[in-house]
């Protein structure tokens with residue numbers, strides 16, 4: 001499977017008009033909020049011009065598309081922006097990104113079983129003060145990638161709270177994948193892989209460890225989500241229900257020689 005920037009033929013999921021209306025709503029709400037005092041200091045926030053331009057080019061050019069909205073969530077500093085940039089550009093630049101302010105997105109086409117699936121991937125700010133803004137985006141999300149940092153126990157302990165917010169604000173059938181990021185940090189590890197696996201099982205969500213730095217499982221995380229979303233859409237035609245965790249297991253076994261986590265003592 002490969003990820004490309006090609007457009008795709010498929011039926012309409014979100015139209016140009018829908019996207020236009022959302023942009024207008026976003027711009028209006030930002031203008032309105034700028035008029036009032038904000039306890040968080042967020043109300044004056046305007047998305048960067050590039051984000052708005054991105055909306056106006058990449059999405060609006062393709063009218064005949066299926067957009068699967070995928071959101072990256074998790075505490076500040078767990079690596080959401082780095083994971084997205086690695087997937088998008090193949091690059092990791094240590095310490096390059098300042099904390100995300102508000103929200104922005106990138107679109108990426110992923111090829112699954114000879115079909116193109118368009119993921120609109122939203123990167124959110126992990127900082128608490130932006131939480132009310134990001135909640136607004138949960139409602140129409142098809143998939144959520146929830147990250148913690150394997151070197152930061154606190155970010156793992158907060159996952160239950162994140163899952164609580166997800167159940168409050170997202171659709172019941174949203175696809176959720178828990179990602180333990182920074183798996184390259186062998187000696188600094190503070191959260192064992194088994195703890196992540198156990199938590200994911202408890203909440204019945206998919207799980208894998210990733211590294212935006214080494215690239216471990218980065219493509220796989222987004223491909224697994226794309227495959228899950230495609231299978232959900234095709235569900236009525238597919239008698240053998242796709243199981244995303246089995247798929248991840250098969251794929252990581254295939255690649256285990258290159259993707260093995262360094263031994264750790266936790």
Ligand SMILES: Nc1nc2c(ncn2[C@@H]2O[C@H](COP(=O)(O)OP(=O)(O)OP(=O)(O)O)[C@@H](O)[C@H]2O)c(=O)[nH]1
Pocket residue numbers: 074075076077078079080081082083093094095096097098099100101124125126127181182183184185210211212213214
């Ligand atoms: N070693 C290692 N460092 C990483 C990895 N992913 C991200 N980082 C580093 O962790 C720091 C935070 O990464 P970001 O991508 O900005 O984190 P974020 O979750 O987007 O943070 P917010 O925007 O504040 O929500 C940066 O210094 C990254 O270089 C990884 O997989 N391995």
